[in-house]
Amino acid sequence: MTEILGYSCTISGDSFRSDEAERRTGITFWHRHNRGDPHPSPKAPDNWMYENGGGILSFGRSLAFQPLSNDDKLLDMLDRHIDTFRECGATDVDISLTIGYRQQCNLAFTTEELQRVTTLGATLEISCVDLEEE
Numbered sequence: 001m002t003e004i005l006g007y008s009c010t011i012s013g014d015s016f017r018s019d020e021a022e023r024r025t026g027i028t029f030w031h032r033h034n035r036g037d038p039h040p041s042p043k044a045p046d047n048w049m050y051e052n053g054g055g056i057l058s059f060g061r062s063l064a065f066q067p068l069s070n071d072d073k074l075l076d077m078l079d080r081h082i083d084t085f086r087e088c089g090a091t092d093v094d095i096s097l098t099i100g101y102r103q104q105c106n107l108a109f110t111t112e113e114l115q116r117v118t119t120l121g122a123t124l125e126i127s128c129v130d131l132e133e134e
Helices: 018-025 073-087 111-119
Strands: 002-013 031-033 053-058 092-101 123-130
Touching (some): 002 073, 018 031
8 A cells, every 4th residue: 555645846956046936937836945045944054055046846745636647736837837947047857756655665657657757857756655664
C-alpha cells in the first residue's frame, strides 16, 4: 500500500526573480526568495544571502488528482507558465514526489506521463518513506 506524503516543484536559477514570476503568472509560491535576499533562518550566519532565486510550489498531502496524470494540476500549471518562469531567469525545475509505503513501494508511469515531465525540461525526484518505521 502506498500514499502520497508530498508533491512539490522547486523552480530556481542564478538570476530567477520569483517575485516577478508571481506577478506575471498570478501564482503564489509557498516559499520564495530572490538572489541577494537575506536568509531567514536563525541558524544562518550573519549577513548570509541567497546566491540564487527560487520558489517552491507545494501541494502537500491532500491531492484531488493523481501526480503525473492527465489531470495533474502542477504539470498543467507548469505547462502554462514554464516559458514565463524561464523568462524570469529559471534554469532548474525539480519536481518532488514523496511516497509513503507499507511493505513495498512500487511505482509505474506511462510514456505519456513521463513525456510531460521531459517536455518541461524538469527533473523528477521520488522519495519513498517506510510508514511502518515512523
